[in-house]
Amino acid sequence: MSPIFMALLLVTGWGIFAYSARRRWKLLMVGAPENRFDRPAERLRRTWTYAIAQLRMRRYPLAGAAHMLIFLGFGVLLLRTLILWGRGFDESFNFRLFGPDQLLGQTYSFFKDIFAVFVILGTLVFLYYRVIKRLGRMTLSTEGLVILGIILAMMVADILYDGASIAGKTKTPSVFLVYEPVGSVLAQSLYGWDPFTLSILKHVGFWTHSTLVLLFLNLLPYSKHFHVITGIPNVYFQSLHSPGRLPPIEDIDGRLEREETLGIRRIDQFSWKSILDFYTCTECGRCSDHCPATKTGKKLSPKHVTLDLRDFLYNQEKALVADKINGDAQEHRKDLVDGVIDPEVLWACTTCRACEQECPVFISYVDKIVDMRRYLVQERSEFPAQLQTAFRGLESNANPWSFPSDDRAKWAEGLDVKTLAEHPDARVLFWVGCAPSFDERAKNVTRATVKLMQLAGVDFAILGTQEQCTGDPARRAGNEYLFQTFAKANVEVLNGYAVDKKKIVTTCPHCFNTLLNEYPDYGGKYEVIHHSTFLAGLIAQGKLKPSRRVDKNVVYHDSCYLGRYNEIYDAPREALRSVPGLTVLEPKATRDRGMCCGAGGAQMFKEEEPGTERVNIARTQQLLETQPDVVASACPFCMRMLTDGLAAHNRESIPQLDIAEILLDSM
Ligand code: SF4
Ligand code: SF4
Structure with missing residues (x-):
């Protein structure tokens, strides 16, 4: 077509993209180090399931289908774009085996046409959501419309190029190229046009497509559509730990004492993976749409937490990158909490994970929010006043309500329940927990569970006054130091009774989660079973036989x-x-x-x-x-x-x- 113009276009387009990509890479590297390179097979499996097969999008059938059509279409049309760029230098260019007379070339051409239509349909669905339905959860910016317009124009231009080419080459209107079905349909209406007009249309289609691809590529790093590039890596580098395990502030070797600040105070204290999260947010708003805090009118909206942190990161880009190079830190030392994120936002989070469960690109929230709480609690001693009572209770009586720790096993009076000190060979440790030990209503559940285990003949014991809070509320409230104190003390007691060779049963999901998923970081690896699973198992084994009708x-x-x-x-x-x-x-x-x-x-x-x-x-x-x-x-x-x-x-x-x-x- 025009080798000089195509060369200029490619050099300019890719040159600008390389500059933008380098900027984003340098900013990513500002983040703290974090190892997300382990277990590649598991990572690839999850990438296939969630990024390629887009399993999470199945919850949104229409949007999910539209995403899939565009995603697959882009994959198929990538080769087409390369071919078109090649034709800028040689009009007959095709990759080997992809010529118009070869089976592979014709097969590809057929699917390329079909997928171009798929992409158009997918784009129309997104336009429907943005322009007609105007979904409140989405960011309805002009930028989104521009990007969709570009995608639509790229596809139409490609079809125009094919249609004008076919009409220009074949004189008979009845010719229909099966391997170029969509181009042929357009060609039907172009037969008889004069060769000059057809040539113009062909060039318009060709250069529009070739140029828009590069424009699209260059808009990505500066738009929410950056996820087109970062989405798959973000899914690949997701945390492989159980979601119930909060990343420790340290690694048990005393880093807690050495850290410059406890928790996250500055944007560059987030890891590179967190920065990748910020890059990847699609602004779809599914997280906030399911957040109980957002739903009930709190200041917290998880989507806006990510966007506020991302915007701040971008605004501080120059300073952050310069400081990284110089080993210095200036402007970005501004505290995130207050400066960027309102503390009320952080304290409204129930850590329910609805946001993380919903996010199609696996952006995490609970770890970031708790990390900022850690800074508030441990560095600034700032937290809701009522938490002070809970912290004091935990420190003085090992439970958040300050009930005397000596009363921890009082609920068991008259139930013939032994402690592990009395019965160290018990096969099951019934971990009671604070609320089930002290709260009058919850004690009823504790007693009911004990009676059921006794009916089923379970050989169990409790820790009694040797049990302390697992530390879950302290940890989720940002008081990592207090959590660790409990974790280490409890693990010592549990390991002292060789509980790693027994089963732990508990009625409290918070105890269950912490014992199972967080104590391994502190040397306690246990088989932990929630009472719902345990009781269902006893029923399945015939050891418990509910027989009285409850018509409710x-x-x-x-x-x-x-x-x-x-x-x-x-x-x-x-x-x-x-x-x-x-x-x-x-x-x-x-x-x-x-x-x-x-x-x-x-x-x-x-x-x-x-x-x-x-x-x-x-x-x-x-x-x-x-x-x-x-x-x-x-x-x-x-x-x-x-x-x-x-x-x-x-x-x-x-x-x-x-x-x-x-x-x-x-x-
Ligand atoms: S974890 Fe926090 S931010 Fe996420 S949905 Fe629950 S309350 Fe909202
Ligand atoms: S964090 Fe995830 S769910 Fe929330 S707006 Fe961004 S991409 Fe959507």
Whole structure:
């Protein structure tokens, strides 16, 4: 076509892109080091599942299909673009075996045409969401429309090039090239046009497509569409740890004492992977759409946490990169908290993981939010006043309510429960937890669980006064030091009784999660079983036989730390369904989309942000919509929140029961 112009176009387009990519790379390298290069096979498996097959997008059928069409179309059309660029130098250019007379070339040409139409359809779906439906969760910027316009124009230009080429080469209107179906359809309407006009159309199509591809490429690093480039790497480098494990602030060798600041104070203290997260956000808003804090009117919107951090990062780019080179730090030393992120935003998070579960590109939130809380708590001693009471209780009595630690096993009086000190050979350690030890309502669940284990002949014991809080509320509230104190002390006690050779059963999903997923970092690797799983197992083995009919409709509420954190959804339902006559109801928001009760992430120990709806009231409303006779849960925190929620709705007449209580009632 025009070798000189094509050479200029390619050199300019790729040159500018190389400059932008280098800028983004240097900024990425400003982040703290983090090893995300382990277990490549697992990473590739997840990349295939979530980035290529886009499993998470199946929750959004139309948008998911549109994404898939555009994604596949781009993959197929990449080769076409290379061929067109080659034709800028030699009009008959084709890659070997891809000539118009070769089977491979014709096959490719056929699919290329089909996928060009797919991309057009996908783009129209996105335009529908942006222009007609105007989904509130999305960022409806002009930039998005420009990018969609470019994609649409690229495809139309490609078809125009083909159509004008076919019409120019063939004189007979009846000729239809099966291997270029879409171009042939267009050619039908162009037959008879004079050769000069056809040549102009062909050139317009050719240069429009060739140029727009480069324009599109160069807009990516400066737009939310950067995810077209960073999305697959971001999925590949996702955390492979259990989501229930918060990354330790240190690595058990005393780094806690050596760290310059505890937690995240500055933007460059986030790791390079966090910066990749910032680059990758598509601004789709699915995270905020499912966030209980956003839903109830709190200042926290996870999408905006990412966007605010990303914008700040971009604004400070020059200073950050210069400081990285010079080993100095100036302007970007501004505290993120207050400076960029309002502390109220951080304290509104229940750590429920709904945002992370929903994000199609695996952007993490809980670790970032807790890291900023760590800085607030440990460096600035700034946190909601009510948390001070919980911290004091933990420090003085090893429970957040300051109940005397000597009373920890009082619930067991009269139940013939032995401690491990009395019965060290017990096969099961029943880890009771703070709320189930001290809270009057939760103690009922503890006793019910004990009675069920006794009925099933389980050989178990408790730690009694040797048990302390796992440290979960302290850790989620940012008090890492306090958490570690408990983790190390508990692991020492547990290992002293060789609990690594026993099973641990607990009724509390927070204890369950911390013992299972976080204590391994401190030398405690245990088989931990939530009581829902354990009881369902005893029923399956025939050791427990619920027989008394309970003719009730029971709605089950999923605990975040059981469900989204540890994928335990079926066991509580199986246990409930084993009760004759009982019907399990599902709220609209259920299982991995279940709404948080509002207690996690240390929210249980602080007031909700004033002037906003309470999360537990909103969740209880969802449960009430199923018109249940009973509201069931499997977590002492959820129990407290839902009981309060029922009271707020003036529905105290509906019992709020743990699955253990329902089972015991049926025995
Ligand atoms: S973890 Fe839950 S509360 Fe926190 S930002 Fe995510 S969705 Fe919102
Ligand atoms: S963080 Fe994920 S879910 Fe939230 S807006 Fe960005 S891409 Fe969408």
